[in-house]
Amino acid sequence: MNSQPNSPPAHAAPAVTAIDLEAFLTHQPGWQSTAEGAEPAIQKTWRFADFRAAMAFADQVAALAERLNHHPTLTVGWGRCTVRWSTHEAGGLTARDFDAARQTDLLDPGPNALPNPEGAGA
Ligand SMILES: C[C@H](O)[C@H](O)[C@H]1CNC2=NC(N)=NC(=O)C2=N1
Numbered sequence: 001m002n003s004q005p006n007s008p009p010a011h012a013a014p015a016v017t018a019i020d021l022e023a024f025l026t027h028q029p030g031w032q033s034t035a036e037g038a039e040p041a042i043q044k045t046w047r048f049a050d051f052r053a054a055m056a057f058a059d060q061v062a063a064l065a066e067r068l069n070h071h072p073t074l075t076v077g078w079g080r081c082t083v084r085w086s087t088h089e090a091g092g093l094t095a096r097d098f099d100a101a102r103q104t105d106l107l108d109p110g111p112n113a114l115p116n117p118e119g120a121g122a
Pocket of ligand 1: 072
């Protein structure tokens, strides 16, 4: 008899509480809570001088995602890149998303990044 509970899948992470989410949003500027479809997510938009600068940042986020084996939804438009994190296998937010968001904030958006005129996270 296997007394050991099945080990969680590699991608498993604890779901977060509403308190965790509030704390994250309070301490990590620019992020917003959203629902990607029915899946709760966190997102932040970076602004850039043009499309290529937005794409270059998206490519940095893609490299981060590969390192983490945790992948965002990226929406790239002229002069903007929105990064949205949620954990598909959990159907919502886990600690992996908060960690990935913190690591996204550490990326250098480059010389063509612009301040976000709509303030945090729009
Ligand atoms: C097999 C692989 O580890 C899984 O598909 C990973 C890949 N990247 C992922 N990214 C995100 N955001 N959620 C996941 O559940 C997830 N699962």
